[in-house]
Amino acid sequence: MLKFIAKRLLSGAITIWFIATATFFAMHAVPGDPLTQEKAMSPAVRAQLEARYGLDKPLIEQYQLFLGNMLQGDFGISFTQENRKVNDIISKHFPISAILGLAAVLIALVGGVAAGTVAAYYRNRWPDRLVMIGVIAAISVPGFVIAGLAQLIIVAMNNAAGKTLLPVAGWGSVNHIWVPALVLGLGTMAYLSRIMRASMLEVLNADFNTAAKAKGVHGLRLFWHHQLRNAVLPVVTELGPTIAGVTTGGFVVELIFAIPGLGRYFVQAVQQLDYTVIMGTTVFYGAFLVLVVVLVDISYGLIDPRIRLHGGGGR
Amino acid sequence: MCFLLLVAGQAWTQAVDADKAKVTLALATEPPTLNSAVATDTIASFILAHLMEGLLVYGPDGELAPGVALRWQLDADGAHFWLRDDARWSDGKPVTAHDFVFAWRHALNPKTASQYAFIFYPIKNAEAVNEGKLAPSELGVRAISDTELKVEFGSPCPYFLSLTAFMTFLPLREDVLAQWGGRYAADADKLTVNGPYLLTKWVHGAHLQLRKNPQYWHSASVRINEIDMPYITADPSSQFNLFRDQQIAMAPLDTGLLNEAVKRGFDIEYFHTGSLYFLEFNFREGRITANRAFRKAVQRLIDPAVLVNKIIGLPGIQPAYSLFPVTVKGLKRSFREEYPVLRVDPDIAAARAYIRKAKAELGISEIPPLMLLAGDSPRALQEAEYYQYLFKNGLGIELRIDQQVFKQRLEKMRRGDFDLVSAAWGPDYDDIMTFADLFASWNDNNRGRYNNALYDRWIRVAQNSNDPRTRFNAMAQIQRIVVDDVPILPTYENGALYVQNPRLRGVRRNIFGGDPLFRYAWIER
Numbered sequence: 153m154l155k156f157i158a159k160r161l162l163s164g165a166i167t168i169w170f171i172a173t174a175t176f177f178a179m180h181a182v183p184g185d186p187l188t189q190e191k192a193m194s195p196a197v198r199a200q201l202e203a204r205y206g207l208d209k210p211l212i213e214q215y216q217l218f219l220g221n222m223l224q225g226d227f228g229i230s231f232t233q234e235n236r237k238v239n240d241i242i243s244k245h246f247p248i249s250a251i252l253g254l255a256a257v258l259i260a261l262v263g264g265v266a267a268g269t270v271a272a273y274y275r276n277r278w279p280d281r282l283v284m285i286g287v288i289a290a291i292s293v294p295g296f297v298i299a300g301l302a303q304l305i306i307v308a309m310n311n312a313a314g315k316t317l318l319p320v321a322g323w324g325s326v327n328h329i330w331v332p333a334l335v336l337g338l339g340t341m342a343y344l345s346r347i348m349r350a351s352m353l354e355v356l357n358a359d360f361n362t363a364a365k366a367k368g369v370h371g372l373r374l375f376w377h378h379q380l381r382n383a384v385l386p387v388v389t390e391l392g393p394t395i396a397g398v399t400t401g402g403f404v405v406e407l408i409f410a411i412p413g414l415g416r417y418f419v420q421a422v423q424q425l426d427y428t429v430i431m432g433t434t435v436f437y438g439a440f441l442v443l444v445v446v447l448v449d450i451s452y453g454l455i456d457p458r459i460r461l462h463g464g465g466g467r
Numbered sequence: 468m469c470f471l472l473l474v475a476g477q478a479w480t481q482a483v484d485a486d487k488a489k490v491t492l493a494l495a496t497e498p499p500t501l502n503s504a505v506a507t508d509t510i511a512s513f514i515l516a517h518l519m520e521g522l523l524v525y526g527p528d529g530e531l532a533p534g535v536a537l538r539w540q541l542d543a544d545g546a547h548f549w550l551r552d553d554a555r556w557s558d559g560k561p562v563t564a565h566d567f568v569f570a571w572r573h574a575l576n577p578k579t580a581s582q583y584a585f586i587f588y589p590i591k592n593a594e595a596v597n598e599g600k601l602a603p604s605e606l607g608v609r610a611i612s613d614t615e616l617k618v619e620f621g622s623p624c625p626y627f628l629s630l631t632a633f634m635t636f637l638p639l640r641e642d643v644l645a646q647w648g649g650r651y652a653a654d655a656d657k658l659t660v661n662g663p664y665l666l667t668k669w670v671h672g673a674h675l676q677l678r679k680n681p682q683y684w685h686s687a688s689v690r691i692n693e694i695d696m697p698y699i700t701a702d703p704s705s706q707f708n709l710f711r712d713q714q715i716a717m718a719p720l721d722t723g724l725l726n727e728a729v730k731r732g733f734d735i736e737y738f739h740t741g742s743l744y745f746l747e748f749n750f751r752e753g754r755i756t757a758n759r760a761f762r763k764a765v766q767r768l769i770d771p772a773v774l775v776n777k778i779i780g781l782p783g784i785q786p787a788y789s790l791f792p793v794t795v796k797g798l799k800r801s802f803r804e805e806y807p808v809l810r811v812d813p814d815i816a817a818a819r820a821y822i823r824k825a826k827a828e829l830g831i832s833e834i835p836p837l838m839l840l841a842g843d844s845p846r847a848l849q850e851a852e853y854y855q856y857l858f859k860n861g862l863g864i865e866l867r868i869d870q871q872v873f874k875q876r877l878e879k880m881r882r883g884d885f886d887l888v889s890a891a892w893g894p895d896y897d898d899i900m901t902f903a904d905l906f907a908s909w910n911d912n913n914r915g916r917y918n919n920a921l922y923d924r925w926i927r928v929a930q931n932s933n934d935p936r937t938r939f940n941a942m943a944q945i946q947r948i949v950v951d952d953v954p955i956l957p958t959y960e961n962g963a964l965y966v967q968n969p970r971l972r973g974v975r976r977n978i979f980g981g982d983p984l985f986r987y988a989w990i991e992r
Contacts, residue, residue: 184878189507191895192881192911193582196598200580234500235653236671245672303708310712320712321705322698323673410493410700412672425874 160449164442171438172222172431176215179430186231186425205231205427218431227432232424238432241417246436248323249406249413253399255329256337257391260398263341265384268348272356272383283345290342299335299408306331321410332409336402340394344387352383392448396441482716482968485990488691490971493698493706493715497672501652503637504574505581509982515634516981517677517694518660522548522567522616522631525980527973527987531628535562535638535661536616539628543620543933545607546627550614554661555682556640562661564610566638572596572603573644574635583635586895589624623933626898632980633896663689663986672699690973690989707966716968717983722781725964733966737783740963741794741978742893743902744787746854746956747915751883755837756915758829762953764821765887768861769854770813775959778853779846783962790906790949791942792960794978795899798935802899806943809950815861822862836865840885843872847889850958854887880914890914891961897979899938900929903945906954917954 187193187201202208206217221228227238271283290298306318319328355361356379364378403415414433421429482491498511503519506512522539526532536548554562571590574581577599587593591607607619618627630636643659644651652658655669663683668676677694679686698709703721710718711731720728720735728735746765748756755761771786785793789808797805826832837858841851851868858866866887871879880888892912894901904910907926908918922945929941949955967974970991975984 182875183882184874188874188877188881189582190877191507191582192914194585194597194911196577197580197582197584200577204580232499233497233671234505235502235650241671300704300708303705307708307712316712316714320708320714321700322714324697407700408702408705410673410698410705412670412699416672423872423874 157446157450160446164439164446167442168435168438172219172435173215175434176218176431177211179425179427180211180214182425184425186427188425222431222435227435228428230421230429231426232421232429238428241429242414242432242436245412245414245417248411249402249415250399252329252333252336252402252405252411252413253395255333256398256402257340257395258337259334260337260340260344260394261387261391263337264344265348265380265387267341267345268387269352269380269383271345271349272352275353280349283349287342287346290338295335295339296404296408298338299332299405302331302335303408321408323409323411328409328411332402332405332411335409336398336405340398344390344394347386347390348383351386352379355379355383358382392444392451396444400437400440482710482713483970483990485970485992487693488990489693489695490691490716490985490988490990491695491697491714492717493700493709494675494696495699495701495706495719497675497699501658501666503634504570504579504639505583506634507582512634513981513983514666514675514677515637515662516977516984517662517664517986518658518666519634519637519662520554520683521633521637522550523628524632524986525975525977525984527975529975529977531632534632536631541625541628543623545620546618548616548618548631550616551684552614553684555684557660557665557680557682559682560640561613562638563613564616565613566640567616567636568608568610569641570637570639571608572606573639575606576603581635583633583895586630586633586635589620589622589627589630591619591621593621622930625933625935625938626896626900629897629979634981664694673697674699689986691985694985710966710968713968716971717974718966720964720966725781728966734969735782736965736967736976737962738976739783739792739794739978740893740961741792742891742961743790743792743957744889744891744959744961746958747888747890748917748954748956749883749886749888750916750918750954754886755825755829755834756886758825759952760821760825760828761834762956764818764825764862766811766953766956767814767818767821768857769956769958771958773813774850774853778849779959781962781964783964785960785962787957787960788950789946789957790955791899791902791946794960795894795902796897797899797939802939802942806939806946808946811950818861822864834862834864836867837886838869838884839866840869840871840876840879840888842876842889843870850889883914883916888914889958890955894978899942903929903942906949915954919948919952919954922948922952922954 185207187198206214225239230236230238230241233241267283271280274280303320306320309317318331322328361378364374369378400415402413403419405411406413406416417429418433418437421433494510496510498506498514499508500506501511501514503515506515520534522534522536523531524534535550535554537551538549540547550562550564552561556562571587573579575584575587575593575596577597584597592601592605595601596603596606607621609617611617638661640659647657650657655666658666660666660680663680663686664677665680666675667678668674675696679689679692683689698715700706703719703724706715706718707720707724707727709715725735748762750757771788775784775786788810789803791802793801793803795802822834826834839851839854841847848870851870855866855868858864869885879885880890892902892905904926906913906917906922908923925941925944929938932938971988972991973988975987976982977984
């Protein structure tokens with residue numbers, strides 16, 4: 153078990169190093185640099201700034217410095233937010249993305265399981281068709297459209313009620329979470345409900361289901377103990393990558409709902425060629441994804457004895 | 468969606484609150500820094516205009532008015548300021564002439580690497596200090612006493628008074644800067660201010676809040692107690708939705724939102740941003756665009772009025788015919804009223820004749836495809852495609868559009884990797900020179916490397932004179948050269964459209980000195 157974990161962590165570390173290196177050189181290959189501004193800088197000012205940020209050194213030396221600092225967990229100071237450390241940006245804003253992402257996954261999970269179950273129970277009848285139309289819509293309509301639409305609905309609701317039922321945008325209270333989380337989780341919810349529908353259909357046609365019914369199990373007990381528990385397994389399998397994906401993929405939602413999450417900083421940094429923030433957030437997101445994948449691998453091993461945890465041998 | 472209904476209703480917060488004298492706004496982005504010595508962006512300029520006060524300020528009528536300076540005297544070779552003795556920092560200490568001396572020296576210190584250091588260059592020795600050739604103490608500014616400041620000019624600067632309202636000229640406290648070092652002005656508790664408002668909250672990426680500063684000498688005249696900015700989003704639709712929900716008091720409009728706002732019966736507000744958009748030609752060796760006949764052909768081809776009315780189609784934006792927008796001041800009125808620009812009417816036959824001339828001069832039978840560098844906004848693309856169409860249909864020339872995101876476009880401009888580029892310029896200070904010297908051969912912002920001895924000479928004439936008439940006559944020559952020699956082709960002057968809560972009054976939209984300005988605003992019941 154320990155050997156398995158060690159191996160997984162090592163390959164994770166190599167992956168992160170690869171991500172960091174590729175990003176570093178790709179970023180420097182882009183024309184322009186963080187100091188490029190609308191108004192031209194005098195050569196003297198530019199030289200001062202280049203020296204301050206170490207941009208005057210040869211690229212390979214900058215890379216060595218970056219790697220050394222990265223190993224110590226230091227990503228330096230942002231170019232655009234001149235007074236802020238990259239570590240500070242990550243530690244302040246990632247928790248916000250994480251809360252939003254977890255709420256989105258929770259909504260997606262509950263909604264997806266419920267919708268998928270309903271669809272399976274009423275296979276090929278109108279509730280099924282309705283759910284499937286919703287699924288196709290949620291998967292194919294881009295997030296920014298849904299987000300804009302959601303805002304318009306809130307504005308109409310608030311105006312009709314003459315008070316703030318739900319905030320249009322912003323961050324700070326529990327009420328600020330629901331709508332952006334729903335928008336963010338909608339695609340995942342659609343995806344999960346398809347999986348749930350297929351899996352539930354399989355369970356409904358399975359021998360053990362018939363057997364349970366024959367033994368007189370019915371109602372909620374049949375549903376809860378025999379059907380849901382078995383049908384939900386494939387959905388749970390999808391959760392790991394989903395959590396990672398949703399937590400790190402909320403840029404558009406964060407922009408439209410004015411949420412100070414890390415996704416916004418990440419995209420802004422790329423637009424502004426803010427080298428230190430690009431590297432910090434990329435490595436952080438990379439490490440986060442790798443970690444989640446490793447955890448999922450390990451948990452598979454714990455849950456499913458068919459997956460061998462010691463090295464060697466085929467699967 | 469059933470959980471939506473479970474959420475309990477909150478209090479209906481208002482965009483403007485007359486009882487608390489509070490205004491709520493959204494910011495497009497967070498200010499990158501609030502250190503006045505190094506800040507360069509419009510958001511920082513807006514916040515600093517409320518937190519700080521310079522020697523002079525822009526008053527409620529948009530004209531220069533006394534700030535920390537009670538009175539002043541502007542001479543040919545310098546300026547003298549007498550400071551009020553009741554100006555206080557937020558910690559109660561008096562604002563003195565030494566705070567200005569320190570701030571200006573600090574901004575010019577090469578170690579500070581302030582990008583706006585050049586704005587001090589009319590002051591004696593400023594450039595040498597900034598280049599590290601002289602010590603900051605050699606700068607031509609000194610405090611005669613706590614309340615008397617004397618400035619020596621290195622070159623004539625008849626517009627110096629307006630410079631003192633600019634953010635880089637704001638005072639700084641040496642002890643506060645020393646206390647926080649590189650972290651100065653990074654958080655709400657890490658700066659000391661002397662203006663009408665205090666920064667009472669700064670949650671990074673999320674929320675800024677300003678409250679009336681009781682230490683401010685003229686605090687009694689400040690009618691808005693609190694400016695709250697709990698939203699930071701660059702998405703105009705999002706801001707407009709917040710406005711419709713009465714959460715914020717102002718929101719900018721783009722083309723799509725304008726129709727929406729009109730449909731909903733909102734009053735549409737407008738102001739001229741003071742900036743000029745133009746097509747810039749590349750004059751580097753071997754470029755077709757370095758040929759005057761070719762540029763004259765382009766001038767005859769493109770009609771700014773058609774571009775503005777038919778292509779951009781956004782009210783408030785107006786066609787440009789001069790290097791100097793209508794907002795630039797002249798002797799008494801607008802420069803453009805006093806020195807009307809000679810317009811060249813579009814004429815396709817003349818354009819074709821110029822192209823034949825260009826081909827003959829260049830010794831080529833066909834004009835090869837040309838590269839138009841453009842930004843990545845929808846408007847920039849619209850504009851570029853319009854030029855592409857005109858070039859093809861009018862002149863039979865293929866124009867290839869090179870659409871680039873912001874930084875890459877700037878880098879390509881710097882490297883001269885273009886034939887034509889859609890560019891823009893916003894004025895830095897309230898004097899015609901902020902536009903005029905753009906295409907002087909020595910200006911780093913002259914991205915096309917235009918080099919015209921006559922143009923340079925008229926700039927020098929204006930720079931070396933204190934006499935307004937001499938300066939403006941020289942500027943009229945510059946205006947004529949731009950039409951005649953076409954180093955750039957002005958296309959439009961930019962305007963901004965927005966909606967504003969009708970109960971919020973007296974907000975100033977400024978080209979200079981921080982925009983929008985709430986210093987003189989109030990809320991009607």
